[in-house]
Amino acid sequence: MRGKYREFMTQVETQAEADFTGFPPPADLEKYEPEQLGMLILRHLCAQGFRGNRGNFIILFKQFCSDKVDGDTQTMAAQVMSESWMWLEREGLVAPDPDSDHRDRDWVFVTRRGRKLNESGDPGSLSG
Numbered sequence: 001m002r003g004k005y006r007e008f009m010t011q012v013e014t015q016a017e018a019d020f021t022g023f024p025p026p027a028d029l030e031k032y033e034p035e036q037l038g039m040l041i042l043r044h045l046c047a048q049g050f051r052g053n054r055g056n057f058i059i060l061f062k063q064f065c066s067d068k069v070d071g072d073t074q075t076m077a078a079q080v081m082s083e084s085w086m087w088l089e090r091e092g093l094v095a096p097d098p099d100s101d102h103r104d105r106d107w108v109f110v111t112r113r114g115r116k117l118n119e120s121g122d123p124g125s126l127s128g
Helices: 001-019 028-031 033-047 054-065 071-090 112-120
Strands: 052-054 094-096 109-110
Touching: 001 028, 028 071, 033 052, 033 071, 033 109, 033 112, 054 071, 071 094, 109 112
Parallel strands: none
Antiparallel strands: 052 109, 094 109
């Protein structure tokens, strides 16, 4: 059983490394505004088939940070990423996935607005 767990955790760590390629280092995240990091999350979601889960995303991010920063910095980084995810929701770039269990509101899909923004790459286009 231990071998299977280690194999699973290696897969999780490998996936986390791949998922966060292109993101700033965890210790630097406080320097960025939610919309800046939100754009990276949006790009990530679009690359993942236009669906995602907020809880899973944060868990994977924390796993990604675990060997890079201390516990306090990991908590700060996860909070900054959570703020950025909330920016996506507030701007209507992601919405609850109607195909997921109604009790699990963490599953989202990238909205038409989110797909357009991902294509343009210009958060300034959101006004209006």
